Amino acid sequence: xxxxxxxxxxxxxxxxxxxxxxxxxxxxxxxxxxxxxxxxxxxxxxxxxxxxxxxxxxxxxxxxxxxxxxxxxxxxxxxxxxxxxxxxxxxxxxxxxxxxxxxxxxxxxxxxxxxxxxxxxxxxxxxxxxxxxxxxxxxxxxxxxxxxxxxxxxxxxxxxxxxxxxxxxxxxxxxxxxxxxxxxxxxxxxxxxxxxxxxxxxxxxxxxxxxxxxxxxxxxxxxxxxxxxxxxxxxxxxxxxxxxxxxxxxxxxxxxxxxxxxxxxxxxxxxxxxxxxxxxxxxxxxxxxxxxxxxxxxxxxxxxxxxxxxxxxxxxxxxxxxxxxxxxxxxxxxxxxxxxxxxxxxx
Numbered sequence: 001x002x003x004x005x006x007x008x009x010x011x012x013x014x015x016x017x018x019x020x021x022x023x024x025x026x027x028x029x030x031x032x033x034x035x036x037x038x039x040x041x042x043x044x045x046x047x048x049x050x051x052x053x054x055x056x057x058x059x060x061x062x063x064x065x066x067x068x069x070x071x072x073x074x075x076x077x078x079x080x081x082x083x084x085x086x087x088x089x090x091x092x093x094x095x096x097x098x099x100x101x102x103x104x105x106x107x108x109x110x111x112x113x114x115x116x117x118x119x120x121x122x123x124x125x126x127x128x129x130x131x132x133x134x135x136x137x138x139x140x141x142x143x144x145x146x147x148x149x150x151x152x153x154x155x156x157x158x159x160x161x162x163x164x165x166x167x168x169x170x171x172x173x174x175x176x177x178x179x180x181x182x183x184x185x186x187x188x189x190x191x192x193x194x195x196x197x198x199x200x201x202x203x204x205x206x207x208x209x210x211x212x213x214x215x216x217x218x219x220x221x222x223x224x225x226x227x228x229x230x231x232x233x234x235x236x237x238x239x240x241x242x243x244x245x246x247x248x249x250x251x252x253x254x255x256x257x258x259x260x261x262x263x264x265x266x267x268x269x270x271x272x273x274x275x276x277x278x279x280x281x282x283x284x285x286x287x288x289x290x291x292x293x294x295x296x297x298x299x300x301x302x303x304x305x306x307x308x309x310x311x312x313x314x315x316x317x318x319x320x321x322x323x324x325x326x327x328x329x330x331x332x333x334x335x336x337x338x339x340x341x342x343x344x345x346x347x
Contacts, residue, residue, distance in 0.1 A: 001025060002032065005347055006060040006132030007321055009048045016324050018347065019058055021128060023136045028075040030136050033085055037318070038130035039064030039156040040340040042186065042247065043270075045328050047117050051272075055117050062130030063089045063115035066145060066155040067344070076139050084145035086304065088158035089294050091115050091127065091141050103296040105141075131324070133344050143301045146308040153313030156186065156339040157304060159294065160314060164191035164243060165303040166295035167266045168198060171241050175199040180239045181220075182255065184211045186331075186339045187245035187268060189315060192218045194303075195243075197310040203239070205232075205255070214337070229254035237261065237285065245269045256281040256289065264288040314339045320346040 001022035008019035026032045044061035046052050065087040069079050079085060092113035093105040100108050113120055116129030145154055164187060173179050179200040181191040188204070195202045196219025203222040204215040212223045226232060229251045235258045242255060247269040256265055256277075263285065267275075282289060295303065307313065315338045319327055327340040 002134055002136060004128070004132050004134045006128060007324060007342075007347055008058040008060045008131075010058045012050045012055070012057070013048065016131075016321075018321075019060060021060070023128070023134060024125070026071055026073050026136060027138075028073040029138050029140070030073045031069050031076060031079050031085065031139050031142060032071040033065070033067040033087070033135040033137065033142075034070045035065055035067040035130060035133055035135055035344040036151045037066050037155040038062040038132075038342045038344055039159065039314070039316075040324070040327055040331060040342065041156075041159050042331060043159075045331060046270075048328075056126050059117055060128040060131050061116050062132070062342075063087070064155045064158045064160070064341075065115070065130035065135060066151040066158070067135065072139075078139040079142070079144065084147055084149075084151060086143045086145050086154065086158045087115065087130065087135060087137050087141070088143075088162060088300055089115060091137050092121050103298040105296045106294045131342060131347070133347050141297060143297065143304050145304055148308050149304075149313060152318050152341050152343075153316055154304070154307070155341050156314035156316065157190070157307055158300070160186050160190045160339060161194075161307065162295040162300045162303050163187060163268055163293070164245070165194050165306070166299055167243060167268065167292040168194050168200075168241075169299070170292065171264055171266065173198050173200045173241055177201070177240045178203065178238060178260075180205050180242045180258065181245065182206075182242060183245040183269070184208070184215050184338075185245060185334060186314070186336070188243075189214070189218055189338045191243050191245060192220050193312050194306075196220070197306070197312060208334075232258055239263055242266065243268055247271055249273060250275075252276075252289075253278050253281040256287055259285060259287045261285045262287070264290055267291045316341045318343055322346070
């Protein structure tokens with residue numbers, strides 16, 4: 001077994017404490033990672049606070065992991081010692097269902113194995129996440145990070161980045177397409193950067209007028225401050241694709257009205273309650289309301305390589321381990337530009 005030190009919530013909503021535990025020995029197809037940085041995702045907060053249902057404690061969260069390979073198993077071919085490596089939202093899947101075979105492991109028919117707050121495929125071992133100093137993972141569920149990318153800025157790409165890149169690619173964002181990004185937070189700012197790099201015309205729809213300059217600096221062509229749904233009336237049938245990164249309750253029908261004929265609004269953020277959707281909002285223009293969740297391993301590697309080509313990383317605030325509780329409160333208050341990242345050397 002491999003000795004590990006992590007940050008754990010010992011019960012629902014508890015403050016973080018250091019927690020010593022063990023990971024499995026490095027198997028033939030495993031890699032041992034010295035974690036450098038771990039991003040804080042809002043979903044970490046939801047799970048620590050059991051806002052998505054009962055959770056497993058003690059919990060070591062974290063699924064935005066960037067580090068360096070320390071050792072590899074005897075049959076590993078994908079990585080070598082010293083490589084920069086990333087691990088995202090899941091660490092395994094059934095590998096045999098149609099989605100898995102198609103590179104859509106995130107939609108595994110049997111359910112993907114989350115990086116934390118779940119049982120691993122043996123049904124016994126509790127998965128512990130990236131708020132720690134060491135990680136062990138099967139090589140098939142990790143991606144290689146080019147050394148041209150800084151590990152602190154690349155860590156959030158393993159969740160926030162792929163969560164926005166995947167729908168942009170699926171719905172063919174590119175030259176000649178008008179893409180709107182709802183919300184300029186940890187998710188939204190990645191959507192702006194990727195949509196711009198793909199060649200789309202990018203508009204940010206935000207409740208925070210103060211973020212205008214940031215949005216334009218990241219590549220947005222336009223910024224629309226939305227204090228009230230009525231502010232969107234002038235933009236009827238404007239956008240080909242809307243990416244909704246907002247987790248708060250909103251009038252989704254007002255945004256559907258801004259889609260062009262055959263346009264699609266993709267829900268990415270997870271609101272606490274269902275949206276009331278008026279059917280007429282969809283019928284008037286043959287519009288679609290869709291959802292999207294991260295990406296498969298191959299697409300995640302594609303996203304990392306695309307990021308290296310276009311020098312795209314997340315805007316981050318690097319913090320020490322003793323600041324995580326404060327970072328959680330600031331994340332909930334939208335007081336971060338735009339992602340907190342833990343320096344794992346401080347754990």
